[in-house]
Amino acid sequence: MNDQLYEQDFNLWRETIIIQIKSQNFNDIDWEHLLLELEDMGKSEKRSFLSNLTILMAHLLKLIVQADAPEMMKGSWYSSITEHRFRVKKDLQENPSFKNYIYEVIPLAYADARKLAIKESKNAKLGVRKPDEAEYPLDLPFTLEQLLDDDFYGDI
Secondary structure: OOHHHHHHHHHHHHHHHHHHOOOOOOHHHHHHHOOOOOOOOHHHHHHHHHHHHHHHHHHHHHHOOOOOHHHHHHHHHHHHHHHHHHHHHHHHOOOOOOOHHHHHHHHHHHHHHHHHHHHHHHHOOOOOOOOOOOHOOOOOOHHHHHHOOOOOOOOO
């Protein structure tokens, strides 16, 4: 029954599983789908963390490389850095295991951040200088401590 419920009404399936667990009715739990959902939850959390880290780095990079950009553009990057830094730090607080994971994904996040910053910079408008791709460092130009420092905005 739970198998069909999973396919027909996910929310009702989820509520049913919660009731079954609370009432310790373990024999009727749809273990197969419950395990799939728990695995997916972990993947989703990690994807979100990686995405926030990537955007944080991309906008820090843009502040460094495009220091001559108009204040309005830089203001948007500052806001984005603040928001994504907050999200990364919150994830680290709520998921202590991410403190190890961050070391694993920093190189990947930076490679993506560099690509994103380059792509976004190529779309610059209103006479804003479009930096050459070579201006973006191949290696991460800031430390993890700087990435997580609320007062760091690329002034290296």
